[in-house]
Amino acid sequence: MAGLDAAMAAGAFGQDVSVLLRGTAVFEFAKGQCVPATERHVGKTLASLPFYDIESVYVDDTYWSQVNPIDDLDVTVICPAGMGELIAAADHVLSF
């Protein structure tokens, strides 16, 4: 969640932001997540990224086939080598 906050803050300040979910983080896109009222829903927050001018969302393919994703999801599935390319193309990388 801290990572998404950082991404949204950067997006709000006009930075060109890409978000990559890797490993088991891709399960945040799974349908039917039940989050306690005291916590923020990561999946729903991810869906709001376009409002912060963040259009590029990537997911690592390691666990993606096991995810039953929420509807109308606009993400790009990439392999680990693709992650390497994405990282190389970035000016800064923040890991959370």
Place this chain on the structure above:
Amino acid sequence: MALHTLNTATDAASCFAALRTEDTLLIMDSAVYLLAQNTASWDWSSLPCPVYVLLEDLSAAGLVLPEAVKAIDYSAWVALSTEHKQHVAWY
């Protein structure tokens, strides 16, 4: 040109697959145990980039350094950080 720091063995496969020739890999924390498992079976020289291990963590685990891996101290880690454009933490 990224510095990859690998903290746990969990992400090792993805990390290795994301490495590019111009990158550098630094193994630390509990990921140093990868060196123990793989000294015999894993060919560290097959990775596309230089591989380092944090000396303090390696010594704490009492492990032997494989030939293709170089042990470095904290100052050398700082130097690596300044030499690379990006830093990616795998944990």
